[in-house]
Structure formats: C-alpha cells, structure tokens
Amino acid sequence: MLPAIILVGALLFFTGWAVTFSFTDLGLTGRKAVEWSWVGLENYERLFTRKGFLESLWTTVIFVFFSAIVGQSVLGFLLAATLRGTVSTTRSVVEICIMLGWLLPDIVAAFLWSATTSQTGLINSLFVVPFGLKPINFINDFALPVVTLANIWKGTAWSYLLFVAALDSVPREIIEAAKIDGATRWQRAWLVVLPIIRPHIATNLLFITIWTFTYFPLIFAMTGGGPGRQTETLALFLYNQSFARGNLGFGSAISVAMLLIVGALSTVYLRMLREPK
Template sequence: MRHQANPWITSNLWLLSAAMLPAIALVGALLYFTGWAFTFSFTDLGLTGRKAVEWSWVGLENYERLFTRKGFLDSLWTTIIFVFFSAIVGQSVLGFLLAATLRGTVSTTRSVVEVCIMLGWLLPDIVAAFLWSATTSRTGLINSLFIVPFGLQPINFINDFALAVVTIANVWKGTAWSYLLFIAALDSVPREIIEAAKIDGATRWQRAWLVVLPIIRPHIATNLLFITIWTFTYFPLIFAMTGGGPGRQTETLALFLYNQSFARGNLGFGSAISVAMLLIVGALSLIYLRMLREPK
C-alpha cells in the first residue's frame, strides 16, 4: 500500500474493504458464470431428463456442431443482416441525418421530432413488439392505410416479409440513441472552427467532410460499436414478434441460443453458442477499448 493522504480513509481501511465485499461477490459471480459457460460448452448437459443429472464430457463435439450443421452459420448470417440493416444503416445513418438536419434549427421543430423518436426508444421491448405486430397484421395500420384503399389484397407482412418487418421495427425503436449521441457530438464542435473554414473559402461539403467529420470521428466509432454489440445480442423484440419464424427466417443468434437451450433443452450446445457470441462481442469490445485509449 502506497502513501495514503487521507487519515479518515487510512484509519478505516478494514471497514472500507468490507463495504466492497458485496460488489466483489457479485462481480466475481459474473466472472464465474462466464467461466461456467465455457465449461458447460464441453459437456452434453441437458435442461431436463437424464442428461440434466448424468451429463458427460464430450470434448469439442459442440463446437464441431456449430460449424458442420447449418443452424449456427445460418443464424450468424441472419444476425449479420439484421445488425447491418437495422443498426448501421437504419439507426446510425438515420440518426446522423436527423441530428445534422436539426442542429441549430428552431427549437419547436426540434422538440417535436425529438419527442416523437424518443417515444419509440422509451417503450418497453415487448410493447414495441406488440405495437408492430398489430401495425403489420392483416387488419393493421399499414394495410388499412396503404394497401386496402388501393383495391389490393391485404398483406400479412409479419409472415411474408418477417426479417424486413423486425428490422424496421428495430430502426423505429433504436434510432433515438444514435440521434442523441450525434446531436451532442455535433453541438460540441466549436463554431469558431467552422467559421474559420468558411472564411478560408471552404464549401458546405468541404466543411462537413474535412472539418466536422474528423472532430466527431470518436463519437461515430463509439456509437457504431455500442449499437453493433447491442443489436448483435438483442433478443426480446424479435422473439416476441416472430419467435424466430416463419421457418428460421428471423432466428438471430440470441434466439438460436434460447431455442437450443430452453426449447430443445441442449444446455451444452447452447453454452457453445454463447461462448461463440461472447468471443465475437469480446473482440468488438477490445476494438472499442483501443479506440478509447487512443489520444484524440
């Protein structure tokens, strides 16, 4: 222990250490559970029945199954499509465009749009799922406004375009977060710098590309990583809307993990899926840590 400056701290070291114990226990439990997921992934542990008690080691069998059977790779692909279109294209780009448009405008327009998109974000996942199931159903909002008035047959969107519907629902729900981050980032760009660029004769596009963008680059990176990781492991919205169906069209990795572990009861294989997900998220987080550490 190095030199401690504060006597009220040094005379109570034991008390303070004791105060940290519950937190250490909970964080320790979290690390322990992560380790457990690794251990389970080498067994054939089951949810119910004989395999729940008399499980055995199966070596790398679960991991072989990840790559030799179609389930995992299909889900990985579905997840990548879902993340790319709903998080990166949808939430980030739309959030950025909104932030760029609304920055420095009259406050009423800004407030109205903000409250509108914020409502989606604040809604609990299951309520959003219910809303979008109802909106896209045969008698729902979209059919009764855009399809039926033109004399067309009502379309069962959630059945025919399942992945597109959950993607749009997630854009609707999540854009506010990216928007909030981007508008804060844009507000932090000093006006003097933009003014100076203007005086030097930079055009509007040059100012955006060469002046503003480099300044807010760290914010863009933070935003992309956070929403990528969240969307990658996002469960409730898709599960409540489609359950992964029809067929396996919307079965992202989180749903695949749930279905294998708790519907089929293969806790061992489910653990292998979660290890694969943890590795992917871990790799993404490490990239994020490196970017945070880099001096701006």
C-alpha cells in the first residue's frame, strides 16, 4: 500500500509542478531560471497562435494513426490470426523478426533503420542502384513514412503477443457451433471472435496509443524531428522548446496539453472496455 501511495503522490506532485509552471515564463538557464514571473494564460495562447504546436499535433496524429492503430494493432492481429495453431519454420522466423524489433534498444534500431534507408544503405544497394536508378535518400525524402515503419517494427510484438493470448482464450465450442450453423470464416471472425476479444482490442489500443503519442527516442535518434519539422511530434516539440530553447514555462504548457489529450483518448478506450448493455 505504501509504495502505491508514494507513486501516486510523486505523479501528482510532478503534474502539479507542470501545471503551476505552465502559467510562468520559467527558463532553463539565465535570469528566467531564478527570477521568473507569472504570465497567466499566455503560454496556452501561444499553443494555438503559433504554427509549431498545431503542426506537431498533426504530425503526431498521423504518426499514431498509421504507426500504432493501423500498423501495430492491425498487423499484430493479422499475424496472430494467421499463425495461430501452426508450428512451422515460417512462424518461428516471423516471431524472431518481430521480437527482435521489440528487444533491440531504440538507439540500435534507429541506427539500423538509418543505415538501411540511407543513400548507400541496403535498400538502395539491392533495389535501386542495380536497375541504373539514382540512389534515394529515404530518411530525408520520406522521413515520416520511414520512422512510422521503424516504429511499427519496434512495437508490433506487443500487439502480436496480446492477440495470440486473446485468440487462445476464445472457446473452441463457440467456433464449432458457428461452423455447424453455416457461418463462413469471415463471419466467424467478425461476428464471433471479434466481439469476444473486444476488451483485448481496447486494451491494446489504449497502451499503444499512449506509448506512440508520447514516443521520443527512436524519432529523435533517426531524424531529430527533421528534415525541417517533418517528423517533429509533440514529444520532440516539447523537448525542443523546454531544453533546446530553454523555455520551461512554455514546455510545461505543452506537457499539460499532451496530458489532457492522452486523458481524453484513455477515456474513449476505457469506454470501449465496458460490456455492451
């Protein structure tokens, strides 16, 4: 009980710290680090009057949707459903590939993807240069799709393992009864299996959305938010404003906004967890 109280207390303290300083012009260094003043809602007004926040928010929405919701969740489910009940070399190879992405440190994964997608990387060496084409700098020309694919590879293992457990929990008697009633494979999946594992789907979406929404290391190591601001998600925007530019007050406002957005998304997913009446 005591550890839980300490953890909750720490979370509330740092949340209160962020909310409090979001109303100030606190700086990381210099005079503003000591002699800061209250600025009211000025930092929150800046969120919506300057392009940086809204651009980063849109980039984050795209990144979360294609990387987590469409990429990790859908791919994880399809792999779990396809490989379920099979014992083969193909399944072992697929599981090794997706687990490798999950287990590798972010900095190592970032190096692998950066090296693979560079002008002298593996993709150009195998699929571009041999056909007499000019090498493509994927990490520069297609930065957001590249980091999205990298994050899908990094996170699909979680969704895969969760859906393997979810599908194994579906009673075989129900599936057999649906077969006897003449339900096709797709009807069994859509009308029988998916409703049963709906809580697992919502739980998976909740976790991967929060993780991806606040994800920082892989993108920072691969692109630093560039080129330009093409891959600057809210997490990188927060870092740049708070530490690169030293504006902790504005950075605190960004963190509060992110907390509210994550809270709203969590509420939606938690409603999905409730059993339909």
